[in-house]
Amino acid sequence: MWLFALFVAVPIIEIALFIQVGGLIGLWPTLLIVVVTAILGTQLVRQQGALALSQLRQSFSELNDPSEPLAHGALILLSGALLLTPGFFTDTVGFLLLIPAFRSFVFRELRKRIKVQGFVMGQQNMPPHQDGFRNQPGGPTTIDGEWQEIDREGDSASNDPQAPSGWTRH
Template identity: 25%
Template sequence: MRKWMILLIILVPTVEFWAYVEVAERLGIGKTIFLTLATSVIGGLMMQFEGRKVLVDAKAQMNGGQIPGRTMLDGICVFAGGLLLLLPGFFTDIIGFTMVFPLTRPLYRLPLMKWISKKMKDGSITYFRR
């Protein structure tokens, strides 16, 4: 796990810096800064909207006596996507938007579900049911 974290800490800023240089060369510095701020604002608004929708869906499922498993995974994706949208950068914004946007969210939800089920099978994650 530490190797992956060290790799991400080195790789993500490097890729983001490269993207900023490329975009700034094509659009100019002013438009690049505006684009960065605009994606953060739009992403934040989108995250709020989708987050509220996920909370309403989860509440409705719990009131109906169901366990909101898929909805909770959607909530995790929206939260992680929102965090990525807050980070300045174009690649993190692309990943963040795809995690927040409902049509592309299954790209992340399915691997997350497989990872969680694997961790539950090997005993790394436990849950309690009332």
């Protein structure tokens, strides 16, 4: 229900703000502000997104919990969508989400409301391979070797089921 209220309230807020700002400064300056904030927001989103991506890579390389860098990346993506949406309210929220301290605050608040059942780094929970085993210590061992096919053409014993298999030497 709150999502429906959000979809109704945001356009109403935007229309009201457009009417107020347009009445104060005029149509063309209002439209110029909307275009400039979209351009500026795009540049800031690109810069913040690159920073968030490098932090995510660092958390993966150090085997740290990547949930915060992932959340920052998602919030930056949301910020970009809000900044490209024409309006003063959405631009304000979008620019706020570009501030790392504000994103951290949002992440902490979301973390209070979201319960993570489990998180594992590495191969502990990998599904087994087709043969039912994982490549891990104590599992089946693969032995590399060389083989050579023995061609026994013309040998009448090769069709004899009692003859050696060809894998053995006589």
